[in-house]
Amino acid sequence: MASPTFPRSLMLLGSGELGKEVAIAAQRLGCHVIAVDRYAGAPAMQVADVAEVVAMTDPEALKAVVRRHNPQVLIPEIEALAVDALAELEAGGTTVIPTARATAVTMNRDRIRDLAATELGLRTARFAYAESAAELAAAAEPLGWPVVVKPVMSSSGKGQSVVQGPEGIPAAWEAAMAGARGSGARVIVEEFLQFEQEITLLTVKQWQGPTLFCPPIGHIQERGDYQTSWQPAHLDWEQLAAAQAMARRVTDNLGGAGLFGVEFFVCRNTDGVSEVVFSELSPRPHDTGLVTLAGQNLSEFELHLRAVLGLPIPEIRSLGPAASRVILAEQSSDSVAYSGLEEALSATDVQVLLFGKPDARPHRRMGVALATGTSLEEARNRADAAAAAIRVLPGG
Ligand SMILES: Nc1ncnc2c1ncn2[C@@H]1O[C@H](COP(=O)(O)OP(=O)(O)O)[C@@H](O)[C@H]1O
Numbered sequence: 152m153a154s155p156t157f158p159r160s161l162m163l164l165g166s167g168e169l170g171k172e173v174a175i176a177a178q179r180l181g182c183h184v185i186a187v188d189r190y191a192g193a194p195a196m197q198v199a200d201v202a203e204v205v206a207m208t209d210p211e212a213l214k215a216v217v218r219r220h221n222p223q224v225l226i227p228e229i230e231a232l233a234v235d236a237l238a239e240l241e242a243g244g245t246t247v248i249p250t251a252r253a254t255a256v257t258m259n260r261d262r263i264r265d266l267a268a269t270e271l272g273l274r275t276a277r278f279a280y281a282e283s284a285a286e287l288a289a290a291a292e293p294l295g296w297p298v299v300v301k302p303v304m305s306s307s308g309k310g311q312s313v314v315q316g317p318e319g320i321p322a323a324w325e326a327a328m329a330g331a332r333g334s335g336a337r338v339i340v341e342e343f344l345q346f347e348q349e350i351t352l353l354t355v356k357q358w359q360g361p362t363l364f365c366p367p368i369g370h371i372q373e374r375g376d377y378q379t380s381w382q383p384a385h386l387d388w389e390q391l392a393a394a395q396a397m398a399r400r401v402t403d404n405l406g407g408a409g410l411f412g413v414e415f416f417v418c419r420n421t422d423g424v425s426e427v428v429f430s431e432l433s434p435r436p437h438d439t440g441l442v443t444l445a446g447q448n449l450s451e452f453e454l455h456l457r458a459v460l461g462l463p464i465p466e467i468r469s470l471g472p473a474a475s476r477v478i479l480a481e482q483s484s485d486s487v488a489y490s491g492l493e494e495a496l497s498a499t500d501v502q503v504l505l506f507g508k509p510d511a512r513p514h515r516r517m518g519v520a521l522a523t524g525t526s527l528e529e530a531r532n533r534a535d536a537a538a539a540a541i542r543v544l545p546g547g
């Protein structure tokens with residue numbers, strides 16, 4: 152990218168809570184922000200100059216909104232986009248973050264897995280693909296039980312299940328078909344890894360300048376979504392070096408610039424030797440990285456923006472132990488209120504973000520509690536207590 156002049160105009164494709172923080176970072180530098188999502192009142196729209204409600208999986212609708220505003224940079228925030236339209240826009244001179252190809256490759260589990268495991272030789276869980284329940288049964292057997300079954304196109308754990316033995320295969324196939332995005336009848340089946348910990352390595356690829364890494368983030372997932380994360384996660388230096396080497400390799404291949412959330416499992420094999428296993432990656436800020444708002448000198452959102460705009464990143468530094476805990480809705484409601492904010496904020500070194508989503512459904516992420524402490528345990532306890540104090544209620 153040529154040396155940028157300011158202000159710049161940025162279009163966010165997807166306007167959730169992660170996009171909202173990117174928009175805030177962009178507004179602080181006086182950028183013009185156009186926030187796009189499929190529903191009105193999405194979190195990033197609250198802090199954007201312009202909001203557009205568009206079906207972003209529709210190529211014509213996506214191209215039309217881009218042409219209407221003609222932004223200098225397109226910043227995808229979600230996976231479900233008309234990726235061929237992004238490629239066309241990129242060919243026409245619009246910058247797509249990190250690249251149109253990266254958005255296409257990471258949208259499908261098979262494409263990113265083929266790239267990582269087959270082309271680049273990264274260590275992954277053993278896996279196979281299947282296009283029917285019968286193929287799934289045959290593909291699962293040699294992996295050993297249990298296995299994990301996932302639709303190739305899905306996110307947030309949708310359609311994903313752990314299968315204990317052959318009798319569970321028909322139900323897993325049905326669940327995958329019901330949870331898949333789009334019409335593709337293809338699943339990936341993986342050996343189930345009994346990992347010691349699961350981490351996200353936020354990796355910053357710059358237009359010019361070296362690839363940078365954030366301190367690793369540990370996290371816990373339930374029902375396909377992250378529940379809590381903490382930073383810095385403890386890794387041996389060999390484990391960290393292995394993860395960084397894999398993250399550099401895959402992000403170099405995907406190209407462009409921006410922050411990536413690279414997911415790994417840290418396992419111990421039967422000989423007691425530790426192994427770092429690549430899982431998947433997001434070519435954009437990662438939800439587990441919300442913790443960086445409390446734990447780093449520059450958050451993942453500021454880092455993404457700086458990388459996108461070609462601005463300097465002199466140093467990424469941990470500010471000490473930090474943690475996040477999600478605040479979830481319990482029930483469906485078409486308006487939302489919160490209780491317990493006073494109690495949550497009465498603790499020291501705690502912040503609460505409420506995303507301002509217009510409606511709720513069970514387990515929808517409505518906010519997050521962030522905390523720091525003198526130890527990870529203290530930070531995690533503070534984030535847990537703050538999140539537990541807050542209730543999401545109907546009405547408001
Ligand atoms: N092969 C596996 N072995 C053990 N756990 C897994 C495996 N694959 C996924 N998981 C668990 O399920 C979560 C979601 O899977 P992931 O592939 O990251 O899908 P998503 O795109 O929905 O985030 C992971 O973060 C991890 O906790």
Ligand SMILES: [Mg+2]
Pocket residue numbers: 414431
């Ligand atoms: Mg994941």
